[in-house]
Amino acid sequence: MSITIKDVARAANVSVATVSRVLNKKSNVSDDAAEAVNRAVKELGYSPNFLGRDLRKSETRRILAIIASTEQSFYSEVLRGMEEAASAKGYDVIIATTRDDPNHEMHLLGMLFSRSVDGAVLLGPKLDAATISQLAENHNIAMCLERLENCKVLTVTIDNVKAGKDAVNYLINKGRRRIGLITTKLRSQSSIDREIGYRQALEENGIPYDESLIFYGSYEAESGTKGCEALMNLPNRPDAIFSISDMIAIGAMNYALSSGIDIGKEVLFFGFDDIQYSHIFVPHLSTVRQPCFLQGKMVVEKLIENMKSDEPDKSLYMLPHSLILRETTGD
Amino acid sequence: MSITIKDVARAANVSVATVSRVLNKKSNVSDDAAEAVNRAVKELGYSPNFLGRDLRKSETRRILAIIASTEQSFYSEVLRGMEEAASAKGYDVIIATTRDDPNHEMHLLGMLFSRSVDGAVLLGPKLDAATISQLAENHNIAMCLERLENCKVLTVTIDNVKAGKDAVNYLINKGRRRIGLITTKLRSQSSIDREIGYRQALEENGIPYDESLIFYGSYEAESGTKGCEALMNLPNRPDAIFSISDMIAIGAMNYALSSGIDIGKEVLFFGFDDIQYSHIFVPHLSTVRQPCFLQGKMVVEKLIENMKSDEPDKSLYMLPHSLILRETTGD
DNA sequence: ACTATTTGTTGAATCGTTTTCATTCCGGCA
């Protein structure tokens, strides 16, 4: 059917071994033979079948990134970081989406079990800590952006507790005392951590925790709008709102704008993620920026190291975040 | 090293052939044997090595989607459609990004040449028509969302000329005569087609074509802002603006908002793509919606058909688009 | 001139599957 290394060998009048050596730029091959092989390769339009190669070498030089969907443009930078690191070591990154379905996530991990990829990085997994820990015992798995409590697996993320605390502290330092929080009902660990940070900031500043100031919604912008409406109609309404994502914050500001609230003075807004729209949407949103590119780069570097080592590193790495201050906090 | 089919065979006291038959649910295997194999598989935690299987079967049941980056959340729906269709036929979709680099795009296509995937779909290719046509002669390639002039390859997209024309006609029917166009300097075919549609609409309505009403920028929102500024400072400024993407339109509206223009009355705005933000950003943007999911679904269905057929379908399919009318056109 | 070493090459083994082909076993039928 298609051209194999045998055809090339025949055409170049050498053995398949020689062809292989030429193709892999190994030593011990005469110039004559090399040239003949190269000519044959070109003439026949040969391109090696990686299934054969990968089987023999037991490696594919491919890393699978598993994400929920490509909707969150947020992942984009992380993936770029992953590709950069992978590329530098001669690996390719391929992406697959879970559609928020743990079963499908497991199906995708099948590519790892079946040796179709050498390693996998989970960005916001749907599977639980126990399952992942167990899989990580025999396979090259890492997590990025999210950590999981009690999960023994290589993880690269940020300190979401501290990030939440930093954001809220900033609002407090701006003289705000009633700070609303818009978060999600179904929560990833990062959302939980950000909420913990929110509480810590209040506590450390002697501000009483008021349950009514917390709105639990979904990840959609619309949910932010609803949350803002609820909070703003409180008898004692907040003078600042911290949202656990920019998307939610933008939704929230939508309500504020439409009801004539003076954003940045009357009520301050703080988001999380620094997505592209956070500085397109007017007024520009103050937010927490994660080192996305760096997290992606680091997780792949560590993962590749793990693949060669026989006692893999399963630590939790937390990279530094930063506050981006814009109009919604009056900056 | 790891557990192979041989180990399972040994443990179950049968031959590898029988194990294979059980695993693939083939007939002609006794209940006893089947049970023994299944137990052994479970006990050993065996999972088949697909490199061996794929090599033997010469198929991977994997389709590669090649996109520029995951930044355009716009692709998300298309990919979902692709996955739906693939899944239905027992295929997986994996994604890889070109980083806007034609060389890297070619590198990714290497996965196709080296049989690491069974087919590839290009969403907005960086390679030229001639190259792609040639590759499509020997490989299972398809294009989606974008077409390429004189490119003999299976393509699923929309009629961007008509879509552009429809949008501009709508503005004309609203009584507008000076219609600005914000497009990109480096253009994909879809941008070109939308501009052609713009011109056709003017022509058919006897409106003279005015070069100064066209702004050539980039795909960023900022470029839309600049474009709008330029057009609005024209001596004879436009009363409507058609942008070739929502992103650009949102950038454009940013300028309009900040300079106190009454959007939807004084100046109408029309975008393209119907991205999520087009109805989050206020005022809500009128735009052209593509059948993203459907395009993805169709292209994979046709591609899989092509993979089995020996005279592949290389037609151009154009799916119907629709106009979404919101506040920016006064609806 | 003879042995060591290097260099270039090759045939064959290997990777882990699927699948073909042959074989065995067993029951049914004449």
Place this chain on the structure above:
DNA sequence: TGCCGGAATGAAAACGATTCAACAAATAGT
């Protein structure tokens, strides 16, 4: 009893590469 057919099984041949082990030829060293 003898023959046939179908079901269950296993041995071995693929699939297409890499690489080990072996060897011939050439070069170098004494």
